[in-house]
Amino acid sequence: MKKKLNTKDFVAKIEKMAKDRMRSGEVVSLQNFRQLKSKTEPATLLLIDDDDTVRGSLRRLLEHDGHRVLSAADGTQLSDVLDDTPIDLIILDVGLPWINGFELAALMREHEELKKIPIIFISAMVSDADIKRGFEVGAADYIKKPFDPSKVQKTVKTILDLAR
16 A cells, blocks of 8 residues: 655645745736737738738738738628627728728728728829828828838838837
8 A cells, every 4th residue: 555645745846936036026018918919819900902912021020920811802802801800900992993901991980880990002003192192091001012011011010019
């Protein structure tokens, strides 16, 4: 017959060490908390661009950064994409068929829930008037095509950090 182990002292030492370390630990900063949260809860991004190649490359880039990406080729496909999932950021092309990106953004700004979501325009339409119009309809930023992938990543990160 085996003798039963007496682990009472052993367990008490572990509990004391753990409590001491908890007491002496520093308070987690808000920045560290946000970073941890973004790693455990990926942001959901809505990507609207009519170019399959651009949509695919942006999807891969953003998913590589840990984001969940929903996508649509134009405004008419939004009903297929939008569901009960909260969207954290919208990336929107201007030159869309049927309803252009400026018109779509203006409609989103009239919608009670969508108006709170930040929008980044990514477009080849880069005149000063286009960029100004983008900000007038509520853009958080405007990125010119062809785009630099690292600029897209940095802009998305910055806007998500500000929104959280």
